[in-house]
């Protein structure tokens with residue numbers, strides 16, 4: 352057997368190498384095919400994801416897919432690849448800007464929602480957490496989908512809470528506002544209540560107004576409010592008509608009585624003239640009768656003749672006297688009838704006059720009274736202060752003016768509503784009224800400002816008294832929505848001095864009040 356030569360051995364080794372090289376190439380080809388198929392798939396997926404972002408990018412990706420399927424030259428594929436890479440980079444910058452904008456918008460919407468009043472506490476807490484968790488900007492728009500949908504949910508919940516809607520009422524279609532909230536806005540109710548509180552109607556109508564006021568609530572429908580408006584209108588109208596009628600009836604009776612008195616006086620004057628003539632005629636007649644009687648006696652020839660003549664003449668005198676008496680009686684009767692009828696009319700007039708006077712006094716009292724607190728109002732204060740000033744200038748005495756203002760009252764209204772504010776004013780007014788004796792004046796100057804006029808209190812005594820009042824008010828146990836609230840007063844006070852006038856004195860007290868506010872409130876400043 353021939354031994355293999357060294358050449359044979361080399362050939363065999365080379366063949367082995369060739370086989371393994373062929374195998375390795377086949378492996379490589381397989382790898383390449385797998386990778387290029389994965390690459391084609393990746394491009395196809397990229398095309399789907401990027402679809403619609405930009406037409407140019409869509410077209411370029413479609414072209415690249417075609418090139419890959421046709422096994423175009425690598426140079427062409429590479430050129431297309433570069434184009435697409437540049438386009439994608441542009442989009443990446445744009446995307447970053449969009450994310451920044453979206454992030455800002457998201458937080459603005461959240462902050463706006465936080466500002467809405469009366470949000471349920473739980474919602475407010477969740478919203479705060481959401482906004483804190485999203486403080487950092489996200490990397491993609493997609494990451495905002497979840498927080499955005501949460502924010503929208505919060506908006507819906509806020510809307511439901513604000514409009515008092517049952518939660519299933521928020522459908523896809525937004526109904527018109529009137530249907531969204533079946534109840535009247537709270538602010539409108541508060542304004543209407545405020546109006547009713549300050550409405551000054553005559554006594555008989557007050558219960559009706561108070562009833563309407565007491566029935567106003569948060570759950571009043573638009574129709575019910577409209578009915579209430581109409582009822583109040585009717586009451587005001589009736590009150591006005593009645594007031595006008597009372598004045599009208601009085602004035603027309605007054606005018607009728609005056610004209611009937613005038614007619615009666617005229618009639619009396621003319622009948623007096625007529626009766627004068629008649630009296631003089633009757634007197635003439637009597638005189639004539641008596642003269643004739645005397646002449647008859649003088650010219651008589653016999654006693655029997657005289658007797659007959661005298662009898663005759665006396666009969667005539669009696670007739671004349673009877674006529675005179677009857678006439679006088681008639682006249683007296685007519686006059687007394689006239690007087691009686693006049694008296695009756697004057698009596699009616701007097702009754703109506705008294706009613707009218709009472710009404711005017713009532714009106715005057717109302718015009719001097721603050722409807723909410725029942726204290727004297729600014730007109731009453733002006734009147735009282737003027738009179739005291741006149742007294743002071745006539746003969747000086749300790750006269751002081753005090754201006755009191757509630758501290759931070761706006762917060763009460765804003766936090767607990769106008770009705771709570773009104774109640775506060777009433778309670779404080781009542782406390783002030785009870786704290787002063789009858790010789791002093793206390794009134795509401797306007798808004799949340801009160802005034803007092805003190806007579807015969809020197810500075811020390813007055814400050815002591817005002818301090819008492821200040822502490823008393825601060826201790827009043829107000830409770831709104833289960834919160835205990837303390838209300839304080841700032842007070843400015845001054846005594847009237849020689850050559851003072853109302854305005855100067857008031858300005859001095861007001862400036863002192865301003866100082867009290869500036870120095871931290873809840874204190875008294877004496878000017």
Ligand SMILES: Nc1nc2c(ncn2[C@@H]2O[C@H](COP(=O)(O)OP(=O)(O)OP(=O)(O)O)[C@@H](O)[C@H]2O)c(=O)[nH]1
Nearest residue numbers: 757758759760761762764769770772773798799868
């Ligand atoms: N409820 C109610 N509020 C009133 C009435 N009159 C005035 N106000 C309110 O009183 C508040 C006065 O507010 P500001 O003048 O800002 O005074 P404040 O909040 O008391 O602040 P300071 O005076 O500085 O302590 C406002 O909110 C007015 O609407 C009223 O008759 N009823």
